[in-house]
Amino acid sequence: MIRVLTLLAALAVATPALAQRELTVVAGGGQLQDHMRRTLFETFTRATGVPVRDSSYDYNVGPIRAMVQARNVTWDVVLVEAPDLIRGCEDGIFERIDWSVVNRAKFLGGGAETCGAGAIGWGVSVFRDLNRNPTGPSNWQEFWDTQRFPGRRTLRRGARMTLEIALMGDGVPAAEVYRVLATPAGQQRAFAALDRIRPSLHFWTGGQQPLELVNAGEVAFAVGFVGRTANAIRGGARLDLNWDTLLFSYDYWAVVRGSPNAANGMRLIEHMTNPAPLRALTELWPINPVTAEVANDPAVRARNPLMMSNHQDRGLRIDTEFWLDQGPDLEQRFAAWLNR
Amino acid sequence: MAETLPRTRAALAAWDGRDLPPEAAFAALADELAAALEERRIGDVSQRLNFEQPGMRALLLRTARAAPRLAAPYAQTLPALDARWSEAETWKLIRRAGGPTTSLYLLRAVDMTRTPDGEIRAVAPDQAVFVTLFLRTLWVSLIVTVACVVLGWPVAAAIAALRPPWSSAALLLVLVPFWSSVMVRSTAWFALLQREGPINDALLLLGLADAPLQLVGTRFAVLLATIHVLLPVAILPMVGVMTRLDRRHLQAAASLGASPWLAFRRVWLPLSLPGVAAGGAMTFLLAVGFYITPALVGGERDQLVAWFIAQFLNRDVNWGMSAALSVYLLAMAGAVIALLRVLTGGVTPAGVRA
Numbered sequence: 001m002i003r004v005l006t007l008l009a010a011l012a013v014a015t016p017a018l019a020q021r022e023l024t025v026v027a028g029g030g031q032l033q034d035h036m037r038r039t040l041f042e043t044f045t046r047a048t049g050v051p052v053r054d055s056s057y058d059y060n061v062g063p064i065r066a067m068v069q070a071r072n073v074t075w076d077v078v079l080v081e082a083p084d085l086i087r088g089c090e091d092g093i094f095e096r097i098d099w100s101v102v103n104r105a106k107f108l109g110g111g112a113e114t115c116g117a118g119a120i121g122w123g124v125s126v127f128r129d130l131n132r133n134p135t136g137p138s139n140w141q142e143f144w145d146t147q148r149f150p151g152r153r154t155l156r157r158g159a160r161m162t163l164e165i166a167l168m169g170d171g172v173p174a175a176e177v178y179r180v181l182a183t184p185a186g187q188q189r190a191f192a193a194l195d196r197i198r199p200s201l202h203f204w205t206g207g208q209q210p211l212e213l214v215n216a217g218e219v220a221f222a223v224g225f226v227g228r229t230a231n232a233i234r235g236g237a238r239l240d241l242n243w244d245t246l247l248f249s250y251d252y253w254a255v256v257r258g259s260p261n262a263a264n265g266m267r268l269i270e271h272m273t274n275p276a277p278l279r280a281l282t283e284l285w286p287i288n289p290v291t292a293e294v295a296n297d298p299a300v301r302a303r304n305p306l307m308m309s310n311h312q313d314r315g316l317r318i319d320t321e322f323w324l325d326q327g328p329d330l331e332q333r334f335a336a337w338l339n340r
Numbered sequence: 341m342a343e344t345l346p347r348t349r350a351a352l353a354a355w356d357g358r359d360l361p362p363e364a365a366f367a368a369l370a371d372e373l374a375a376a377l378e379e380r381r382i383g384d385v386s387q388r389l390n391f392e393q394p395g396m397r398a399l400l401l402r403t404a405r406a407a408p409r410l411a412a413p414y415a416q417t418l419p420a421l422d423a424r425w426s427e428a429e430t431w432k433l434i435r436r437a438g439g440p441t442t443s444l445y446l447l448r449a450v451d452m453t454r455t456p457d458g459e460i461r462a463v464a465p466d467q468a469v470f471v472t473l474f475l476r477t478l479w480v481s482l483i484v485t486v487a488c489v490v491l492g493w494p495v496a497a498a499i500a501a502l503r504p505p506w507s508s509a510a511l512l513l514v515l516v517p518f519w520s521s522v523m524v525r526s527t528a529w530f531a532l533l534q535r536e537g538p539i540n541d542a543l544l545l546l547g548l549a550d551a552p553l554q555l556v557g558t559r560f561a562v563l564l565a566t567i568h569v570l571l572p573v574a575i576l577p578m579v580g581v582m583t584r585l586d587r588r589h590l591q592a593a594a595s596l597g598a599s600p601w602l603a604f605r606r607v608w609l610p611l612s613l614p615g616v617a618a619g620g621a622m623t624f625l626l627a628v629g630f631y632i633t634p635a636l637v638g639g640e641r642d643q644l645v646a647w648f649i650a651q652f653l654n655r656d657v658n659w660g661m662s663a664a665l666s667v668y669l670l671a672m673a674g675a676v677i678a679l680l681r682v683l684t685g686g687v688t689p690a691g692v693r694a
Binding site: 060061062063065087088089090091092157191202203205206212216217218321324325326327328329330331332333335336337338339 | 377379380381382383384386387390391394395397398401465466467468469472473530531534535536537556557635639640641643648653654655656657658659
């Protein structure tokens with residue numbers, strides 16, 4: 001008991017020191033973050049003298065909300081997905097970006113949001129194992145054609161992206177997808193399209209699963225994150241990555257509201273989205289920059305033919321606003337459909 | 341909600357619910373929405389209402405953004421901005437959502453909802469998911485529990501019958517998988533069960549199957565992997581009870597003329613029941629909360645309640661729904677454990693010290 005009390009007392013003494021903790025940046029972890037540390041975080045410390053600590057999370061924003069509500073903010077700069085950013089901004093979970101510190105003009109369209117600065121793009125598209133399936137669907141309508149291309153297909157478990165894909169599989173042009181999906185008839189059409197090829201469908205939950213399923217021959221065709229597919233190809237896997245089936249979005253850097261290091265956080269965001277450190281990052285890892293100068297740099301593009309920036313004009317940008325409005329309803333209907 | 345729109349709520353309290361609310365409600369709403377947007381606390385109310393009625397978030401944000409430009413009488417300018425403000429249903433929704441407590445999440449967690457008039461009814465069939473989910477969770481957990489106890493009992497009895505150096509070695513064989521990660525064991529089952537995995541290879545080689553069987557993504561795979569993962573949890577309490585049983589009871593039974601089978605049935609089995617109850621209860625409690633294993637080896641129709649709780653908690657940040665689902669799950673687990681206590685006739689897990 002006394003030992004516990006001593007421990008508590010020690011913690012109480014240690015707490016004020018936490019208030020002056022180092023600037024903490026949190027991203028998705030893995031190898032990408034190791035490269036970010038060298039090219040983005042450490043160069044910031046070298047340029048400004050401000051030490052940066054980095055940590056990783058699994059893109060679940062629940063904990064960020066909890067720390068803001070508890071007024072015990074231990075993360076400063078976070079890499080977040082678009083819907084989480086917009087919702088978090090409305091709810092006051094993230095600070096508004098200080099555009100006098102961060103240069104707003106340097107981003108691609110959609111890269112500068114009220115509370116977030118575009119960090120990296122991500123997308124999903126169809127891929128297959130060339131050894132097992134020399135031929136395969138080249139667009140969504142062919143993906144839906146189970147006669148011509150028999151075999152199981154895997155999609156992400158969830159309404160977002162799946163319903164867009166279902167409509168395109170049913171022949172809706174990409175430019176029309178969100179207009180159609182906003183109507184009850186369009187939603188019915190998407191679910192009817194899913195019903196049609198349901199026996200051939202499998203749904204994954206983790207980002208590594210599509211590769212595992214294709215490698216194991218569990219499915220013939222998979223919709224998976226292009227970054228992971230591209231890395232597997234670079235690692236020697238004989239995969240065909242189809243860019244005509246690209247759906248993409250951006251991740252953003254945001255500052256957690258109530259962060260004691262907010263000012264330095266803004267400076268860090270400005271640094272991390274600047275061309276020089278980003279270009280250094282693209283040399284180590286084929287990320288998809290949202291900073292226009294790097295994304296459009298012919299040298300960067302030529303070096304990484306599998307970079308999404310090379311193919312983005314063929315893809316459909318996921319409509320964040322649409323999913324914020326319709327998401328709760330459509331996700332539940334999708335869950336009900338899955339269980340039927 | 342109550343904090344975001346206090347004056348709107350007050351104005352709506354006086355409304356009779358027919359036609360449209362008074363101008364005061366329109367004016368208060370425009371004013372309070374604009375303030376909530378500016379102070380960045382509109383999320384609470386917009387998410388809450390959008391969950392009940394899709395499209396409400398867009399309506400509220402649009403209204404909040406436009407409000408500073410609008411002028412009185414708001415009873416005309418708001419409907420001009422969006423026709424939904426001239427529908428009594430929209431206002432009833434806001435009035436009902438205004439209270440400090442709501443039954444919305446508890447109702448939705450069992451596929452029920454309220455109409456704008458406050459009537460409780462089932463949600464549309466294409467929305468219903470949670471009742472099936474609870475029944476499935478209960479069913480899967482019960483099968484897993486029974487299987488673990490039935491498979492674990494002989495193992496526990498064998499370990500209890502061994503002499504010291506061998507009993508520890510046997511116990512270690514149970515403990516090593518118990519200590520290894522659930523994730524690793526579930527992933528291993530994926531590797532074993534896949535189309536080109538060793539199980540399918542063996543079936544083809546032995547001629548028991550003509551083509552590889554689809555095992556991954558089936559209920560069978562979920563049950564198999566979950567039973568394997570939870571088996572040590574069932575075995576350990578039973579070993580604990582059985583090693584402390586006095587073997588002289590069996591000798592006494594034999595000396596009184598009981599056959600080995602009768603001695604087992606009338607003496608050994610009843611004495612081991614506290615261990616069975618404890619092992620079964622532990623297994624069941626863990627099984628109802630399982631989600632990694634079903635997510636890895638199961639198909640779409642094999643997901644359990646826990647997966648949805650995690651999804652609502654972490655991804656959708658709909659804490660109302662995750663709390664409601666948790667409450668029902670806890671109640672379900674509690675009810676089964678209570679039933680187990682009644683059925684085992686007071687032989688409670690606490691009776692382990694016997």
